[in-house]
Amino acid sequence: xxxxxDYFKKNIPxxxxxxxxxxxxxxxxxxxxxxxxxxxxxxxxxxxxxxSGCLRSFYKTENGKEHTIQFAIKNWWISDYITLYTDxxxxxxxxxxxxxxxxxxxxxxxxxxxKEFPQFETIQRKNFEKRTAALHKRILSLLAxxxxxxxxxxxxxxxxxxxxxxxxxxxxxxxITPQSLSRIRKERIKT
Amino acid sequence: xxxxxDYFKKNIPxxxxxxxxxxxxxxxxxxxxxxxxxxxxxxxxxxxxxxSGCLRSFYKTENGKEHTIQFAIKNWWISDYITLYTDxxxxxxxxxxxxxxxxxxxxxxxxxxxKEFPQFETIQRKNFEKRTAALHKRILSLLAxxxxxxxxxxxxxxxxxxxxxxxxxxxxxxxITPQSLSRIRKERIKT
DNA sequence: CGCGACGTTGATTTGCCTCAACGATTGTGG
DNA sequence: CCACAATCGTTGAGGCAAATCAACGTCGCG
Numbered sequence: 001x002x003x004x005x006d007y008f009k010k011n012i013p014x015x016x017x018x019x020x021x022x023x024x025x026x027x028x029x030x031x032x033x034x035x036x037x038x039x040x041x042x043x044x045x046x047x048x049x050x051x052s053g054c055l056r057s058f059y060k061t062e063n064g065k066e067h068t069i070q071f072a073i074k075n076w077w078i079s080d081y082i083t084l085y086t087d088x089x090x091x092x093x094x095x096x097x098x099x100x101x102x103x104x105x106x107x108x109x110x111x112x113x114x115k116e117f118p119q120f121e122t123i124q125r126k127n128f129e130k131r132t133a134a135l136h137k138r139i140l141s142l143l144a145x146x147x148x149x150x151x152x153x154x155x156x157x158x159x160x161x162x163x164x165x166x167x168x169x170x171x172x173x174x175x176i177t178p179q180s181l182s183r184i185r186k187e188r189i190k191t
Numbered sequence: 192x193x194x195x196x197d198y199f200k201k202n203i204p205x206x207x208x209x210x211x212x213x214x215x216x217x218x219x220x221x222x223x224x225x226x227x228x229x230x231x232x233x234x235x236x237x238x239x240x241x242x243s244g245c246l247r248s249f250y251k252t253e254n255g256k257e258h259t260i261q262f263a264i265k266n267w268w269i270s271d272y273i274t275l276y277t278d279x280x281x282x283x284x285x286x287x288x289x290x291x292x293x294x295x296x297x298x299x300x301x302x303x304x305x306k307e308f309p310q311f312e313t314i315q316r317k318n319f320e321k322r323t324a325a326l327h328k329r330i331l332s333l334l335a336x337x338x339x340x341x342x343x344x345x346x347x348x349x350x351x352x353x354x355x356x357x358x359x360x361x362x363x364x365x366x367i368t369p370q371s372l373s374r375i376r377k378e379r380i381k382t
Numbered sequence: 383c384g385c386g387a388c389g390t391t392g393a394t395t396t397g398c399c400t401c402a403a404c405g406a407t408t409g410t411g412g
Numbered sequence: 413c414c415a416c417a418a419t420c421g422t423t424g425a426g427g428c429a430a431a432t433c434a435a436c437g438t439c440g441c442g
Contacts, residue, residue, distance in 0.1 A: 085324040128319035133276040
């Protein structure tokens with residue numbers, strides 16, 4: 001909880017009133033490795049803030065293949081943005097890759113909160129701006145880069161992640177198979 | 192200009208004061224087919240609203256290949272979101288695919304405008320939410336679908352576009368070659 | 383008309399996937 | 413504390429979807 005306050009305090013001062021209000025709408029949750037918080041076919045519209053640990057959101061096809069949408073560590077937000085912001089029913093799951101601690105906020109409460117404290121809407125809007133840029137970059141690399149180039153960019157952009165996340169999940173984020181990633185890594189070591 | 196006002200009026204009432212303020216920060220521009228508004232290596236931080244016609248944003252690699260990020264028609268926003276929201280220098284160009292009319296707003300003015308009229312920040316925030324969901328969907332289809340499946344989804348989701356946009360640009364949006372798209376289309380007609 | 387842009391088609395190549403097998407590591411229950 | 417299973421990464425062989433290379437038809441336009 002304090003972690004989220006600190007996160008906001010980087011942008012704006014937080015009064016005691018706001019602090020209490022926030023505490024009222026936040027659920028704290030501890031997760032063990034492998035635990036799933038949001039699963040496909042649910043309809044929960046929730047925002048998840050990572051306090052500690054590492055989570056991942058992914059899509060699972062009928063034939064069992066997983067495609068990773070996002071990883072999230074300390075101070076990142078993660079959720080099923082398709083369910084959150086459209087009427088589509090969920091096809092996304094979110095699981096914890098480590099022991100972790102998260103804060104969960106219901107989207108309807110977030111909306112009310114914005115109305116009451118518009119300064120948070122500004123923070124969120126700016127957040128979305130950064131995110132949009134990042135998503136555009138991701139799409140560009142999916143369109144333009146080879147498997148090797150995508151991996152190189154990944155370890156450059158997400159050095160922190162590379163250590164915690166199993167390779168087969170990195171592969172599923174890059175849109176390649178674990179086997180291909182293994183061969184790419186082998187080549188890299190050579191040089 | 193009135194088109195943008197109508198667009199906003201769908202969400203909130205617009206006072207004469209706001210209307211005049213808006214007129215003060217908007218540049219109207221007419222574009223001919225093939226004309227480029229933002230080109231790579233520029234640093235302009237601008238938002239573009241499409242009044243009529245069709246535009247496209249794309250990335251061009253060193254070896255001359257183009258990768259389409261976005262198409263935009265009437266009432267859509269388009270810009271170089273990477274330049275707009277990060278400090279990266281631009282690698283994106285935006286060109287007009289038809290005769291078209293656009294409204295251009297400088298980002299610094301948009302920021303001031305939000306401060307003065309917070310209701311617009313709400314509109315924009317919601318806009319971003321929808322967009323985030325759409326970008327996540329796009330990433331999912333790039334990760335999970337075959338060339339044929341991506342094309343099927345495209346013509347389902349963007350029926351309007353399919354008629355105006357040349358096939359080689361649709362191919363560059365889907366991450367496939369024009370030749371492959373041609374073969375996929377041939378197969379489709381058969382059935 | 384003649385040129386350039388676009389789409390198509392065929393032949394060939396290739397990057398990556400699939401299938402399969404096998405260590406290494408970790409966790410678990412007897 | 414060890415046997416065993418499960419998970420993960422690696423490696424090899426073979427296959428395939430899509431890319432590449434190349435040629436040609438068509439259409440619109442200066």
